[in-house]
Amino acid sequence: MDNNKKRNQPARNEKTNRNGKSGGVPMRKYYGPTGTPDYPYHSPELDEPTVKEKRFPVLRRSLSILGSTLAALFMILIITCTIVATALVVYVMNFRDDVSNVTIEEMELSYNTNIYAQDSSGEWVNIYEVTNESQRIPISIDDIPQHTRDAFVCAEDERFYTHDGVDYKRTVSAFVNMFVHIYDTNQGGSTITQQLIKNITGDSEQSPSRKIREIFRAMELERAYSKDKILETYMNYIGFGGTSNGIEHAAQKYFGKSAKDLDVAEAACLAAIPKSPETLNPFAGYKDDTTGKWVNTGKQKNKKRQEYVLWQMYNNGALTYDEYQAAVHEKLVFTDSDEYKAAHPETEKQEETDPNQPTSWIVDAALYEGADYLKEQFNLSTEQAISRINRGGYQIYTTVDQDMQAYVEEKYKDLGNLVEKDRVAKWEDQNGDGEYSSDEIVYPESAFVAMNYKGEIKAMVGATGEKTQSLCFNYATMEQRQPGSTIKPLTTYGLALESDLIHWGSIYKDEPIEVEGKAWPTNYSEDSSAMSISHKELKVFEALEKSYNTVPAQLCQTLTPQSVFDFATSKIGLDLCKDSGDGHTDNAYSPLTVGALTYGVTLENLVNGYVPYGNGGTQYKAHLVSKVVQGAGDLIYENDGDPEEAVSSETAYVMNKLLQDVVNNGTGQKAKLENKHVAGKTGTTQDWNDLTFVGLTEDFVSGVWLGYKERSELKDHHIKSAQIWYNIIGEYADSMDTGAEYPENDKVIEGKVCARSGKIAGPNCEATTTGYWKSSNAPVCDECGKYSKSTKATGKQEEGTSETTAAGEQTQANHENENGDAATEAATQPAQTQAAQ
Secondary structure: OHHHHHHHOOOOOEEEOOOOOEEEEEOOOOOOOOOOOOOOOOOHHHHOOOOOOOOOHHHHHHHHHHHHHHHHHHHHHHHHHHHHHHHHHHHHHHHHHHOOOOOOHHHHOOOOEEEEEEOOOOOEEEEEEEOOOOEOOOOOHHHOOHHHHHHHHHHHOOOOOOOOOOOHHHHHHHHHHHHHOOOOOOOOOOOHHHHHHHHHHOOOOOOHHHHHHHHHHHHHHHHHOOHHHHHHHHHHHOEOOOOEEOHHHHHHHHHOOOHHHOOHHHHHHHHOOOOOHHHHOOOOEEEOOOOOOEEEOHHHHHHHHHHHHHHHHHHOOOOOHHHHHHHHOOOOOOOOOHHHHHHOHHHHOOOOOOOOOOOOHHHHHHHHHHHHHHHHHHOOOHHHHHHHHHOOOEEEEEOOOHHHHHHHHHHHOOHHHOOOHHHHOEEOOOOOOOOOOHHHEEOOEEEEEEEOOOOEEEEEEOOOOOOOOOOOOOOOOOOOEOOHHHHHHHOHHHHHHHOOOOOOOOEEEOOOEEEOOEEEOOEEOOOOOOEEOOOOEEEHHHHHHOOOOHHHHHHHHHHOHHHHHHHHHHHHOOOOOOOOOOOOOOOOHHHHHHOOOOOOEOHHHHHHHOOHHHHOOEEOOOEOEEEEEEOOOEEEEEOOOOOEEOOOHHHHHHHHHHHHHHHHHOOOHHHOOOOOOOEEEEEEOOOOOOEEEEEEOOOOEEEEEEEOOOOOOOOOOOOOHHHHHHHHHHHHHHHOOOOOOOOOOOOOEEEEEEOOOOOEOOOOOOEEEEEEEOOOOOOEOOOHHHOOHHHHHHOOOOOOOOOOOOOOOOOOOOOEOOOOOOOOOOOOOOOOOOOOO
16 A cells, blocks of 8 residues: 555656765656556656757857858859859850951051052052051061060060960969059060951950950961061061151161061060050150250160060070070170161161151142042041051052152142242231231132043142241142033033034024023123123124123023033032022022032042043043052052943034133133144133133143132232233243144034034035034024025124124124133124034
């Protein structure tokens, strides 16, 4: 009983120590083999976990959190790097696709741009060498000593012969140095190939994208060319201070010898320069403001860099220790030293080319024409195109006749050779003091251009006096001026003759047309002092030779201005204004009839319009440059004038004869020559701002313009533009013995002009002059036989007719165009029979 009682009492769940105190260790209660009645094998204490005490719980928890965080960050880093790497690959590969190939040929012969012309024997001679931006003399890699090549390779790219265009070790090192500053100076990562790429492309942008482009281009270049070719081009192109470029020019500049004769020390000296050409070249320095003397800083800086180059050569096995020591201690003799000058006294006598000497008119025009091509090809501005030419590589061939050019330039040195200066001198009170001063006398400007019948410019002068500036304003090619009556053969008369509206003797009355409800135009007397309308009948050749305005106005009305405008622009090639944007246009009566243009035309364009009338009807665009060669002889531009038929050969022949009549009997008589058949047309604006004359000989067509810069009136209205033309080129043209002739035309009919009808004279016609008719429009007079012999004997004419045969019967005043062409000096002078040769 007691035992059972004890058995049923709760057991103490503590272990008692020897002193009877609890030890704090929980004891498991024993229920016996059967457990509880409900669960024989169940121990109730198993229902609660046994509490086990953990050591450092806070530390364990912190480490667990830290580990989880690091694992997450690592996974994020892996994912981010994968995304970035993928994006970078796509970015870089896009650059690879966009990078255009570059070629050494782009700069292989870019050492100088030369302009050529043919001499009297037909040989091409250099008339100008562009050295504005750089001076270089090419040299083959075979002529460059090995130690000179080694000097540049060791200094600039010691692994040049082993990499594929990019030195990755050096590139990474340079990138790290930007942040860590391992080196005391910034180290570049560009190889020789990369430096060459930068020179070829001009791509110097400071950005990662530029570096990526450069890397791909360098690898492409290495695949396309040998190491020697790349090194040769690099050494021929890099700068050596100032305008000196290329190893050969540098060797001559600093040592007075060829690059093939450089020793080790001299080669290292030159290899030291490209890192910073303007500070490391031996002649670098500055002018002391106090003493005014030149202080040289380049030699000391160059020496330090030279020693580095020599060490690199020794360190890379290019020099032995003895060779290295000898080169380090060698005294260099530069061309600016007294020692060198004493040994080469001839250098003191050599005169350097004046870099400020202005270019000639021909060189200017050739550069501008070449620039026009580059502007169109590469979408450049004029300045950018000229700069590209000056960087070199272009061989420009011109059409100029050097003898003619020299002759005309000599004439233009003094305005007095063209016209009496007193007749054109004008005083302007420029300072506003109201007092006369010889310094305030203003003279007009003038320009001249001559070209053959293929549009090839033979001579050109753009202003009077000595040329003092390069690429200055040229009045022959840049100035648009009013052409006056010189436009008539290119517009109304040209189209009317081509379309058979008129023939040599077609008769028109001297009467105005109606334009916007008003009678227009009128005729002007020789000096523009009087206006008149005679209402007399005029034959076409008379109207043109005396430069009447009314007849071409009537022709324009019949043909319509639109047709005349289209003919002048598309066939003749005149640069006329279709729409100025402010309501003005040259597609109207006044511009097309009397040359009152919206802006005007250049003298070059005007003269060019007459080319078909001297060659049988073909228009060639005026050009000075015949071809441009670049690089390894690549023809990049060629100009033959783009010949196109402007008018029929018969039209050209008859118009030429009409223009000869202007010189023989009309306003152009001052242009007559003894040995040549001159055809021409005068032009004077209504306000006497501009005088022009275009003259044709069997050899070439040429024109002259005279006028004040500010477009004011020439006070002397008796100045003859034909005389100015004669003063400039007449004697030269008359002396040419080339055997050239105007093209003959067997279809054109030559005959006497009936004084009454203007047709080809019949057996009963009174005729004193010779005319020329196209085969498609050659009417023969059958009217004169209707009149009685008594009527012809007394010389009476039917009422309303008036002969203008210059036989002395008509006494009307001479007339001139609304733009002021000087009329014939005397309408009563007998006409001279036109030469048929």
